[in-house]
Structure formats: C-alpha cells, structure tokens
Amino acid sequence: MRASCIRLLVFLVLWGWPVAWAASGLRLITTGERQFREGQYAEAVRSYKRALEKPLNDDWKGVAYHRLGQSYVKLNDPQHALESFEEVTSLLPSSSPDHHEALKWIGILHLRERDVSGAEDLFMKLLRLAPDDPNGHYFLGEIALFEGDKSAALAHFERAASLTQRDPYVLLNMGRAYDRLGMPHSALAALKKGLGFCQRTPGLYKVETVEAHLALGWVYYRCGYIDSAVDEWQDALGESSENRDARQNLAWYHNERALAAYARGKTADAVREWRSALEMDPKNKVAKYYLGRLQ
Numbered sequence: 648m649r650a651s652c653i654r655l656l657v658f659l660v661l662w663g664w665p666v667a668w669a670a671s672g673l674r675l676i677t678t679g680e681r682q683f684r685e686g687q688y689a690e691a692v693r694s695y696k697r698a699l700e701k702p703l704n705d706d707w708k709g710v711a712y713h714r715l716g717q718s719y720v721k722l723n724d725p726q727h728a729l730e731s732f733e734e735v736t737s738l739l740p741s742s743s744p745d746h747h748e749a750l751k752w753i754g755i756l757h758l759r760e761r762d763v764s765g766a767e768d769l770f771m772k773l774l775r776l777a778p779d780d781p782n783g784h785y786f787l788g789e790i791a792l793f794e795g796d797k798s799a800a801l802a803h804f805e806r807a808a809s810l811t812q813r814d815p816y817v818l819l820n821m822g823r824a825y826d827r828l829g830m831p832h833s834a835l836a837a838l839k840k841g842l843g844f845c846q847r848t849p850g851l852y853k854v855e856t857v858e859a860h861l862a863l864g865w866v867y868y869r870c871g872y873i874d875s876a877v878d879e880w881q882d883a884l885g886e887s888s889e890n891r892d893a894r895q896n897l898a899w900y901h902n903e904r905a906l907a908a909y910a911r912g913k914t915a916d917a918v919r920e921w922r923s924a925l926e927m928d929p930k931n932k933v934a935k936y937y938l939g940r941l942q
Contacts, residue, residue, distance in 0.1 A: 672701025676711055683714065688721040709739040709746075716752060729756050741776050751782045763790055781811035785820060797828060804828075808837065815841045815855050823862055831870050838863045857886045861893060876900075898928035905937065914941060 679694035695715040699708060716731030735749035754769035767790050774783040788803030804821055811817045818841030825834035842859035845852035864879035877900055883893040905920035918941055924934040 672698045672703045672711075673707065675701070676707065676714065679711075679714055679718070683718055683721075688718045691718045692722070705738045709735050709743070712738065713745050713749060716749070720752070720756075725756050725759060729753060732756075744777075747773055747777045747780055750776070751780075751786070754786060758786070758789075763793065766790065779810050781807040781814060781817045784810065785817050785824075788824060789820075792824065792827065800824070801828065813844060815844045815852055815859075817841075818844065819855060819859050819862065822859075822866075826862070826866050826869075831866050834866050835863065838866065853886065857883045857890055857893070860886065861890075861896065864896060873900075894927045895931075898924040898931045898934070901927065902931070902933050905934070909937070918942070 675694045675698035679691040679698065682688075682691040682694060692715060695711045695718065698711045699715075703711065712731045712734040716728045716735070719725075719728035719731060732749040732752045736746055736753070739746040739749075750769055750773045754766045754773065757763075757766035757769060767787065770783045770786045770790070773780055774787075777783070784803045784807040788800045788807065791797075791803060792800035804824055807817055807821060818837050822834045822836075822838035822841060825831075825837055838859055842856065842863065845856040845859060860879045860883035864876040864883070867873075867879060868876035877897070880893050880896045880900070883890055884897065887893070901920045901924035905917040905924065908914075908920060909917035918938065921934040921938050924931050925938070928934075
C-alpha cells in the first residue's frame with residue numbers, strides 16, 4: 648500500500664500537477680478570448696499575462712502573446728502591443744500564420760507612429776514569407792496611396808481583393824481605400840462583402856459591423872443615394888445605440904434638411920428637423936443656434 652502511494656505521489660509530481668498547471672494556462676487563454684470578445688480588454692490582458700506564467704509550450708505562448716498584443720492595441724497601448732507581437736515572432740517559426748499576423752500588427756503599429764519606411768519593410772517581409780497574404784498587399788497599397796502612387800496602390804488593392812474572401816478587416820479597409828481613390832462602385836462592393844461576412848457571424852464582429860454601416864452610408868451619400876445613406880447610419884445606430892459617429896451623421900443629415908426647409912420658408916418643418924438633430928446629438932451647435940432664434 649505504501650509503495651502504491653509513493654508511486655502515485657511520484658506520478659502526480661512528475662506528470663499530474665504539471666499537466667494540470669498547463670491546462671490552467673489554456674483555460675486562462677480561453678477566458679481572455681471571451682473577455683476580449685465582450686470588450687473587457689483590461690481583464691483580457693490580466694488573463695493572458697496569468698496564462699503566460701504557466702508552463703505552456705511555444706505554440707501556446709505565441710497564441711497568448713498574440714492575443715495580449717491585440718488587447719493592448721484596443722487599450723491604445725502601442726509600446727506593450729509591439730513588445731507582445733515581437734515575442735510572437737521570436738517564439739513561432741516564420742512559416743506560422745500567427746507569425747505572419749504578428750508581422751502585420753508590427754507594421755500597423757509602425758504606420759501609426761508615422762514610420763512609413765519601417766512599416767513598408769515589414770509588409771514586404773510579410774509578403775516574402777507569405778506571398779498570398781492579403782494584408783501585406785493591402786497595407787502596401789495604403790503606403791503607395793499615401794505617397795501619391797495611385798496606380799501602385801490600385802494594383803496592391805486589386806491583388807488583396809483577389810486573395811481575400813473571408814477577412815472582414817481587409818474588405819472594410821479596402822472599401823474605404825477605394826472610396827478615397829474615387830471608385831465608389833468598388834468601394835460599395837468591398838464594404839458590402841465585408842458587412843455580409845460580419846453578419847454571418849453575429850456578435851463576433853460587432854465593431855466592424857458598425858464601421859461597415861457608417862462607411863457604406865458615406866459612399867451612398869456621395870453617390871447621391873441619400874435614403875440609402877440614412878438607412879446605413881440608422882443600422883449602425885441599431886447595432887450600437889451610443890455610437891457617436893452614427894448620431895453625428897444623422898444629426899448632420901437633419902441639419903441639412905432643416906436648412907433646406909428654412910430656405911423655402913417652411914419654418915415648422917425646419918424646426919422639426921432641428922429638433923431631430925438635437926435628439927441625435929444634444930451638443931449640435933447648428934440646431935441649437937437656429938432653435939434659439941426661432942423659439
């Protein structure tokens with residue numbers, strides 16, 4: 648009996664407790680992912696950091712550092728985000744998709760710090776490792792557009808479009824880029840495709856769904872499809888009732904209608920529109936000014 652107990656104790660020390668300790672690390676990563684999806688980014692950071700204290704293998708450490716970096720991005724902490732993504736590239740082989748994803752984020756962080764040359768080097772490195780990565784082509788297109796080379800930008804965007812079918816981030820960003828290039832039909836196609844993917848996975852891409860509706864609204868508006876633009880902004884508000892951009896866009900729309908009605912002498916209609924503008928944006932200065940004069 649005593650020998651059996653000793654063997655059991657040895658097994659637990661050598662295998663049982665380490666396995667359980669590692670499993671607790673995986674549970675913490677899962678917890679962090681749930682917190683991230685729910686917008687609890689600070690809590691997700693704590694979960695991932697606790698997970699990294701456990702005896703994880705390099706693959707799971709890479710996952711934890713990757714998620715940690717994304718959480719820091721959401722918390723607007725670029726330095727810690729950069730350090731986390733660099734840990735991913737040091738832990739995982741260059742053939743790993745997570746390595747490629749980390750390179751993308753390091754490049755984005757360089758762009759945000761206005762280090763265009765450093766970002767360009769990183770995205771070119773990404774394409775050397777993964778020639779068919781749409782993110783590399785998309786961001787090189789953005790850099791070309793920033794530098795005024797529209798033909799090179801369009802070539803990269805079209806290559807990215809041919810490579811991505813399921814990445815809502817690339818599709819939504821491409822839609823905005825096409826809009827800046829003065830290509831509204833391509834912009835609408837990319838944005839609608841990105842929105843459709845987001846809507847097929849409800850809850851997972853809530854922020855991106857709102858951004859897609861907002862961007863679609865402005866493309867429609869510039870094309871003269873005012874009702875469609877308003878529908879998109881209202882859909883954005885339906886997804887996020889406190890979204891400031893959606894409320895300001897709708898307030899601006901009501902202001903435009905109010906000014907048009909006022910110019911035609913329809914004061915009652917104008918007042919009604921300005922009141923609607925204030926309902927959307929209580930700080931709207933134009934609506935406050937005119938209502939103050941008319942009431």
